[in-house]
Amino acid sequence: MRALGITAVHGSLDDVDVLRAAAVRADLVLNAANSDHEPSAQAILQALEGTGKAYIHTSGSSIVGTQSAGERVDAIFDEETPIIPSIGRAARVALNKYILSFKEKGVRSVIICPSLIYGIGRGPAKHSIQVPWLIALAKKGGVAKHYGTGENIWSNVHIDDLVDLYSLAIASAPAGAFYFAENGENSMKQVCEAINCTLGVNAETVPMSLDEASREWGEGAAQNTMGSNSRVRAVRARAELGWRPSRPSLIDEIENGCYTECLVTQ
Numbered sequence: 678m679r680a681l682g683i684t685a686v687h688g689s690l691d692d693v694d695v696l697r698a699a700a701v702r703a704d705l706v707l708n709a710a711n712s713d714h715e716p717s718a719q720a721i722l723q724a725l726e727g728t729g730k731a732y733i734h735t736s737g738s739s740i741v742g743t744q745s746a747g748e749r750v751d752a753i754f755d756e757e758t759p760i761i762p763s764i765g766r767a768a769r770v771a772l773n774k775y776i777l778s779f780k781e782k783g784v785r786s787v788i789i790c791p792s793l794i795y796g797i798g799r800g801p802a803k804h805s806i807q808v809p810w811l812i813a814l815a816k817k818g819g820v821a822k823h824y825g826t827g828e829n830i831w832s833n834v835h836i837d838d839l840v841d842l843y844s845l846a847i848a849s850a851p852a853g854a855f856y857f858a859e860n861g862e863n864s865m866k867q868v869c870e871a872i873n874c875t876l877g878v879n880a881e882t883v884p885m886s887l888d889e890a891s892r893e894w895g896e897g898a899a900q901n902t903m904g905s906n907s908r909v910r911a912v913r914a915r916a917e918l919g920w921r922p923s924r925p926s927l928i929d930e931i932e933n934g935c936y937t938e939c940l941v942t943q
Contacts, residue, residue: 681800693720700724705731705847712737713769718776727783733846734776736790738832738857740766742905746887747825747865750906756855756913765901773855780852787850791839791858792832792909795927797935804936805836807902808927811865812872812936814893821873822883824890824904827866832859832909835930838922842911845918857909860922865903871931 678685688695690711700706700721708718712735725732740762741754754760762770779786794805815821842858850856869882890899914920925933 678801690714690717693717696720697724700730703730705733707733707735707843707847709735713772715768715772715775718772722776722779722782722784722786725784726779729783729785731785731787731847731850732776732779733843733850734773734786734788736769736773736788738790738792738859738907738909739901739905740770740773740790741909742766742901742907744900744905745825745829746900747823747827747829747884747904749828749830749864750908752906753908753910754857755910756857763901765897777853777855785850785852787846787852788855789839789842789846789858790856790909791834792862792907793834793927794836794839795833795930795935796836796924798836807831808868808872808931808936810894810903811869815869815872815876815878818883820878820880820883821869821876822885822889823865823869824885824887824899826884827869827882828864829904829906830862830864831905831907832857832862833927834858834860834911835922835924835927838920838924841922842914842918842920845914845920849918851917854913854917856914856918857911858914859909859911860924861926862908863927867928868931871928875932875934875936 686699696717697720701724706721741760743750773788776786793807797803838860839858866882
């Protein structure tokens with residue numbers, strides 16, 4: 678953290694007194710640590726109440742996810758589409774509503790809801806999880822594999838485009854705003870085909886059963902992430918904030934070497 682020019686405050690998300698004190702000192706708070714940890718969000722928001730400061734919270738587009746065992750679902754959501762979350766994401770949706778309610782309590786509360794994030798991060802963690810998981814599995818078995826047919830689709834967003842959106846939201850997002858973040862979409866099978874291509878594997882991708890996928894990633898991740906659909910459109914970010922994502926697509930990044938480190942070391 679020091680090497681990145683960041684001064685760390687020691688503690689965990691459960692150390693609410695530490696969080697409150699840090700929030701009071703801060704010019705704004707951006708929560709990129711956990712989409713579901715209610716006590717930390719409550720502590721920070723209560724500390725910011727009446728200050729007019731910004732609280733930018735990171736959610737995730739699995740709130741609109743549809744479990745489909747790897748089959749395609751055609752439902753597409755933007756910020757105006759009503760959400761009926763799955764049981765596994767009901768608590769996250771409720772927390773989002775709680776956070777946005779603080780616009781009435783003197784906090785500029787804003788939620789950014791990314792879809793599948795790809796690209797190389799500039800912090801301690803270089804990659805998000807889904808693509809490295811698929812690469813690791815392909816390396817282990819000699820061919821890329823997906824849960825079910827792999828026709829399920831996730832929207833996705835490049836990490837650098839996402840950073841641009843955070844910057845715009847910090848500068849001018851109004852209190853109570855909610856923004857999806859995406860710049861395209863792909864099926865899991867398309868991602869696996871790109872991985873095969875990058876690994877030089879001249880073979881069809883391989884479907885897995887729920888038992889097989891659960892052994893690799895856990896049943897929750899298999900059902901809610903790797904075998905679900907999460908299709909969103911970032912209408913409001915483009916219209917309200919002038920967000921213009923421009924980085925390479927997910928498939929281009931896989932095929933052009935973005936994940937070389939994963940291909941070599943995992």
